Amino acid sequence: MEQLKMPKDPTLTFHSDQCMKHTYRKNGQDVVKPIQKIVLDGKAVCPRCQVEAQTKELQQFESDRADRIEKLRKYNVLYKDSLISDDTILTATFGNYTATAPEEIENKKQMFGYWERLKKGEQLNIILQGSPGAGKSHLCYSLLQELNNYDRDVENPNDKKTCLFINVEELMRKIKHSFKFPDVKYTEDYLIELMIGVDYLVLDDLGAETGAIDTDKQASNFVQRVLYAVANGRQGKSTFTTFNLAGDTLKKMYDGKVLSRLMAGKNFVVFKETTDKRIENLPF
Ligand SMILES: [Zn+2]
CATH class of the missing domain: 3.40.50.300 (P-loop containing nucleotide triphosphate hydrolases)
Structure with a gap:
């Protein structure tokens, strides 16, 4: 079984709830892999969902930045070329x-x-x-x-x-x-x-x-x-x-x-x- 890396925080406490959104492939089938939730700021959160959300946010930020650069490049054609x-x-x-x-x-x-x-x-x-x-x-x-x-x-x-x-x-x-x-x-x-x-x-x-x-x-x-x-x-x-x-x-x-x-x-x-x-x- 894959081990989920947990932050080494002495105050980290697990919650009894599990996140059932994550799956892995086994024999051509999606199998649910329950992730134990942790308590963060008094709320139960899934650490895997946290990481995925952050990655998505970062990707969006990068793609917005690339879009802005491309629009600026096109705008500047008139003035540059x-x-x-x-x-x-x-x-x-x-x-x-x-x-x-x-x-x-x-x-x-x-x-x-x-x-x-x-x-x-x-x-x-x-x-x-x-x-x-x-x-x-x-x-x-x-x-x-x-x-x-x-x-x-x-x-x-x-x-x-x-x-x-x-x-x-x-x-x-x-x-x-x-x-x-x-x-x-x-x-x-x-x-x-x-x-x-x-x-x-x-x-x-x-x-x-x-x-x-x-x-x-x-x-x-x-x-x-x-x-x-x-x-x-x-x-x-x-x-x-x-x-x-x-x-x-x-x-x-x-x-x-x-x-x-x-x-x-x-x-x-x-x-x-x-x-x-x-x-x-x-x-x-
Ligand atoms: Zn999750």
Whole structure:
């Protein structure tokens, strides 16, 4: 018979009751193994039940801790892994997007509408088109912040969604750099995997990367390759793309499949009249 270890406490007293909850296997059958209860703080308790309860509590504590770490990791993807060219974007919120012209007011409202739908779990792609500085990146980053904060406290870390903001020019610069220095963190494979993996992705300033990579033929090939991999890998996920170029120019630049995948659903937010808000706000 298995001996139950008892604490070496001189004041330990056994109780006449036995706990009948514990069993062991014998010849394929569960056999009850009575455990003599002890008196603890004037109450009869089963020492085996005590140990099991403590173990369970400890396991729960450890699992809660792992959940918190996983949720925090996912929350931090936006702040740790985004590629941003202009740091002022980091403070962007819907609240500090100043909309005065009718078009701005309308576009902000439209973005709010999308936010409401995304919050309910709907998948949708959004395309923001317009001149530089119209506030497209601002609105997209605001949307990501809202999404990232919205499910911050979900119970199950599997339900926490991840957000990522990628400036396309910065992305291509990083990948091009890795061709010469393959040991860096930001390689083509790493970045593609990162962009495919997140739940919400902003591709900021599509088309501007052509300035960074000149007319290098090979360079333009890798841009196509990267965008194709991302657009293909993200089917069924929400991607928000901004660009300054006219639609026709974009069509000449990129594979039709890339564009059709990024623009699936045709949710366009267009700035036709809004001039550069950054220039507008200069103090002269
Ligand atoms: Zn027991």
